[in-house]
Amino acid sequence: MANSPEMRASDADRDRVAAILREHTAQGRITMDEFNERLEQLYKSKTYGELAKLTTDLPDVDLRNLPVKASAAAPAQRGMHSGMKAAWSAWAVASGINWVIWLIVSLTSGDLIYPWPLWVMGPWGVILLLSSIFGNDHSKRS
Known part of the structure; x- marks a missing residue:
């Protein structure tokens, strides 16, 4: 059964149109001001016909088949994974603290220890370093 323009829209229908408007804003078809105006009208809309008016001047967008962004497609190309970054950060902090302690002890003793x-x-x-160079790459396993 086809939805007639007079049929009442649900919250899920409004959410779907809001997602379409966000995508058109992200693609630069409508400005943030236009997006905000349409979003205001969207949540006042009660029927499918009122919802349809908000996107009539925009091309159809299939939200299920959006192109994958490069940053999400290849996380391994951005460098090391977050666990390895955290390990190197912990190493750097611990090394810095140890050198500061060494410096304080050397200065207070009057001699470089x-x-x-x-x-x-x-x-x-x-x-x-060996783990960074030869370690398991999570993207190769998946």
Whole structure:
């Protein structure tokens, strides 16, 4: 049964039209001011005919088949994954704190002491470096 213009629209129908309007705004067909005006009219609309008037000057958009954005399509091309970034950040923070402690101890003792932070950051850094270079790439497994 076809929906006649006089038939009442549901909240789901309004949400679908709102998504279409957002997509047209993202594609640059309508401005933010036009989007806001149409959105205001959208939530006042009661029938399919009133909803249809909001998009009559716009081409049809199939929200299920939108082109995939490059950033979502290839996360591996953007660099290392967030877990590895977090591991390198933790290494950098811990190394910085150890060097600050070493510096404070060296300054207060009046003599440069043995650079023991190298033993903290060295092995950990080597393991991280090897994991970054040869580690499992999540995009290759999926």
